[in-house]
Amino acid sequence: MSIIDKALEANSNYAKNYDPKLGKRPAPKIAVVTCMDPRLSDLPGILGLPQADLDVIRTGGPAVTEDVLGELVVSNRILGTTEILLLNHTGCGFTTFxxxxxxxxxxxxxxxxSPAPxxxxxxxxxxxxxREQIKKVRSHPWIAKEIPVRGVIFDVDTGRLREVKA
Structure with a gap:
């Protein structure tokens, strides 16, 4: 059985206890751009915030690409998030090449x-x-200027966050 088949099977059990109230429109308070690394999957635990407060955007690096900027604009202007956190980490695979x-x-x-470069x-x-990702976000004209944009690095060896000053 493939991993996807196992996931689909497990979902049928999950759905039996699913709370339909979770299907209402989200109202997150903070947008978090973080890496796709699975060590960063427990963001409510890492940040001490309820899952419902987090609008999570996962991307390799974590790179603030044009797509990520678009998601941040929607998060801020449509969903109503009032802060943006860029969460990087030590030991990232994107530093190995x-x-x-x-x-x-x-x-x-x-x-x-043919796909290169x-x-x-x-x-x-x-x-x-x-620092570079903070500058990209801050420079976008559609991200509200009063929105705090801050960056941290998660240490995968200690579980601690360290703020990066822009």
Whole structure:
């Protein structure tokens, strides 16, 4: 049985106890842009906030791409979030390669270079990356200027957050 088949089977049990009140429109208070790394999956625990307060946007890196900016605009202007948190972490897989290296490796291993150059948003320094992502968000004209935009780094070895000053 595949992992997806197991997930579909487990969902039938989940749905038996599902609270239909959870289906109403969300009203999150904070937008959190974080990495797709599974070590960051317990955001209510990491941040000490109720799940309902979190509008979570997961992306590799965590890179603030045009898509992420669009999601942040909707989160702020439509859903009503009043703060934005960029949550990076130590030990990110995106620090283990460069975009050029991965493009070359995938072109060689697949024999197909047509997608290259793809942008993977790799980086080396989590602090510098966090500062750059804060600047991208802050510079978008549709993100309300009064909205706080802050960045933190989650230490995967200790579970602690450390704020990055922009």
């Amino acid at each position: 460069t975009d050029d290296e991965l493009n070359a490796k995938l072109s060689a291993s697949t024999g197909d270079a 793809m942008r993977f948003f790799s980086y080396k320094d989590p602090e510098q990356n966090t």
